[in-house]
Amino acid sequence: xxxxxxxxxxxxxxxxxxxxxxxxxxxxxxxxxxxxxxxxxxxxxxxxxxxxxxxxxxxxxxxxxxxxxxxxxxxxxxxxxxxxxxxxxxxxxxxxxxxxxxxxxxxxxxxxxxxxxxxxxxxxxxxxxxxxxxxxxxxxxxxxxxx
Numbered sequence: 001x002x003x004x005x006x007x008x009x010x011x012x013x014x015x016x017x018x019x020x021x022x023x024x025x026x027x028x029x030x031x032x033x034x035x036x037x038x039x040x041x042x043x044x045x046x047x048x049x050x051x052x053x054x055x056x057x058x059x060x061x062x063x064x065x066x067x068x069x070x071x072x073x074x075x076x077x078x079x080x081x082x083x084x085x086x087x088x089x090x091x092x093x094x095x096x097x098x099x100x101x102x103x104x105x106x107x108x109x110x111x112x113x114x115x116x117x118x119x120x121x122x123x124x125x126x127x128x129x130x131x132x133x134x135x136x137x138x139x140x141x142x143x144x145x146x147x
Contacts, residue, residue: 045131077120086112090129105134
Protein backbone atom coordinates (compact mmCIF):
# COMPACT_ATOMS: atom_id res chain seq x y z
CA UNK A 1 0.00 0.00 0.00
CA UNK A 2 1.31 3.44 -0.80
CA UNK A 3 2.17 5.90 1.91
CA UNK A 4 -0.68 8.23 0.85
CA UNK A 5 -3.28 5.43 1.04
CA UNK A 6 -1.97 4.39 4.46
CA UNK A 7 -2.17 7.95 5.74
CA UNK A 8 -5.73 8.38 4.43
CA UNK A 9 -6.78 5.03 5.91
CA UNK A 10 -5.24 5.90 9.29
CA UNK A 11 -6.89 9.33 9.33
CA UNK A 12 -10.25 7.78 8.42
CA UNK A 13 -9.93 5.20 11.20
CA UNK A 14 -9.02 7.86 13.77
CA UNK A 15 -11.95 10.00 12.64
CA UNK A 16 -14.36 7.05 13.01
CA UNK A 17 -13.02 6.29 16.49
CA UNK A 18 -13.37 9.93 17.54
CA UNK A 19 -16.98 10.06 16.33
CA UNK A 20 -17.78 6.77 18.10
CA UNK A 21 -16.30 8.09 21.36
CA UNK A 22 -18.27 11.33 21.05
CA UNK A 23 -21.54 9.44 20.50
CA UNK A 24 -20.76 7.21 23.49
CA UNK A 25 -19.99 10.21 25.70
CA UNK A 26 -23.22 12.00 24.82
CA UNK A 27 -25.43 8.95 25.41
CA UNK A 28 -23.87 7.75 28.66
CA UNK A 29 -26.32 8.30 31.50
CA UNK A 30 -25.54 10.35 34.57
CA UNK A 31 -26.44 8.81 37.94
CA UNK A 32 -26.13 10.86 41.12
CA UNK A 33 -24.16 9.08 43.83
CA UNK A 34 -25.09 11.53 46.56
CA UNK A 35 -26.83 14.86 46.86
CA UNK A 36 -25.52 17.15 44.13
CA UNK A 37 -26.12 20.86 44.71
CA UNK A 38 -27.13 23.04 41.76
CA UNK A 39 -26.36 26.54 43.07
CA UNK A 40 -28.51 29.64 42.92
CA UNK A 41 -31.26 28.54 40.55
CA UNK A 42 -33.54 31.54 39.94
CA UNK A 43 -37.24 30.83 40.16
CA UNK A 44 -40.49 32.58 40.85
CA UNK A 45 -39.83 35.07 43.64
CA UNK A 46 -36.83 33.16 45.02
CA UNK A 47 -33.35 32.04 44.07
CA UNK A 48 -32.40 28.79 45.75
CA UNK A 49 -29.90 25.96 45.63
CA UNK A 50 -31.52 22.79 44.29
CA UNK A 51 -30.45 19.27 45.22
CA UNK A 52 -30.30 16.36 42.79
CA UNK A 53 -31.04 13.40 45.05
CA UNK A 54 -28.98 10.22 45.18
CA UNK A 55 -29.83 7.71 42.44
CA UNK A 56 -31.30 10.27 40.04
CA UNK A 57 -30.37 9.40 36.49
CA UNK A 58 -30.20 11.08 33.10
CA UNK A 59 -28.65 14.09 31.49
CA UNK A 60 -29.04 17.50 33.05
CA UNK A 61 -27.56 20.93 32.53
CA UNK A 62 -27.21 24.16 34.40
CA UNK A 63 -26.07 27.22 32.53
CA UNK A 64 -24.27 29.46 35.03
CA UNK A 65 -24.57 32.47 32.74
CA UNK A 66 -27.79 34.49 32.88
CA UNK A 67 -30.56 33.43 33.16
CA UNK A 68 -29.19 30.21 34.81
CA UNK A 69 -31.72 27.57 33.76
CA UNK A 70 -31.69 24.11 35.32
CA UNK A 71 -32.88 21.55 32.76
CA UNK A 72 -33.19 17.78 32.67
CA UNK A 73 -33.44 15.88 29.39
CA UNK A 74 -35.22 12.54 29.01
CA UNK A 75 -35.31 11.35 32.65
CA UNK A 76 -34.57 7.65 32.95
CA UNK A 77 -37.80 5.69 33.54
CA UNK A 78 -35.85 3.09 35.56
CA UNK A 79 -34.29 5.66 37.94
CA UNK A 80 -36.43 8.62 38.97
CA UNK A 81 -34.84 12.03 38.60
CA UNK A 82 -35.56 13.62 41.97
CA UNK A 83 -34.95 17.27 42.86
CA UNK A 84 -35.44 19.13 46.14
CA UNK A 85 -34.23 22.21 48.00
CA UNK A 86 -32.98 22.73 51.56
CA UNK A 87 -33.93 26.42 51.36
CA UNK A 88 -37.18 27.11 53.30
CA UNK A 89 -37.75 30.22 51.16
CA UNK A 90 -38.34 27.83 48.24
CA UNK A 91 -41.87 26.95 49.31
CA UNK A 92 -42.50 24.80 46.24
CA UNK A 93 -40.75 23.25 43.25
CA UNK A 94 -42.19 23.52 39.76
CA UNK A 95 -41.47 21.44 36.66
CA UNK A 96 -42.27 22.66 33.15
CA UNK A 97 -42.00 20.66 29.92
CA UNK A 98 -40.48 21.92 26.66
CA UNK A 99 -43.91 23.15 25.51
CA UNK A 100 -44.00 25.49 28.52
CA UNK A 101 -46.73 23.62 30.41
CA UNK A 102 -46.38 23.11 34.12
CA UNK A 103 -46.44 19.33 34.67
CA UNK A 104 -45.51 19.03 38.35
CA UNK A 105 -45.66 21.12 41.49
CA UNK A 106 -44.80 19.99 45.01
CA UNK A 107 -44.72 21.96 48.22
CA UNK A 108 -41.33 22.01 49.92
CA UNK A 109 -42.86 21.18 53.31
CA UNK A 110 -39.67 19.65 54.73
CA UNK A 111 -36.75 21.56 53.18
CA UNK A 112 -33.95 19.14 52.31
CA UNK A 113 -36.31 16.13 52.31
CA UNK A 114 -39.27 17.15 50.15
CA UNK A 115 -38.74 16.45 46.46
CA UNK A 116 -40.32 16.45 43.04
CA UNK A 117 -39.89 13.42 40.79
CA UNK A 118 -39.71 14.45 37.15
CA UNK A 119 -41.90 12.77 34.54
CA UNK A 120 -40.12 9.92 32.76
CA UNK A 121 -41.30 10.62 29.22
CA UNK A 122 -38.88 11.84 26.56
CA UNK A 123 -38.72 15.60 26.89
CA UNK A 124 -36.66 18.44 28.30
CA UNK A 125 -37.87 19.71 31.65
CA UNK A 126 -37.07 22.95 33.46
CA UNK A 127 -37.05 22.89 37.28
CA UNK A 128 -37.76 26.08 39.23
CA UNK A 129 -38.06 26.97 42.91
CA UNK A 130 -40.99 29.19 43.89
CA UNK A 131 -41.70 31.44 46.87
CA UNK A 132 -45.39 30.44 46.73
CA UNK A 133 -47.11 27.20 47.63
CA UNK A 134 -48.55 25.03 44.85
CA UNK A 135 -52.12 25.77 43.87
CA UNK A 136 -54.64 23.13 44.91
CA UNK A 137 -55.32 22.48 41.22
CA UNK A 138 -52.89 23.37 38.45
CA UNK A 139 -54.52 25.87 36.07
CA UNK A 140 -54.84 24.49 32.55
CA UNK A 141 -52.40 26.12 30.16
CA UNK A 142 -50.55 28.04 32.89
CA UNK A 143 -47.67 29.64 31.05
CA UNK A 144 -44.10 29.01 32.10
CA UNK A 145 -41.74 31.90 32.73
CA UNK A 146 -39.87 32.51 29.45
CA UNK A 147 -37.02 30.14 28.58
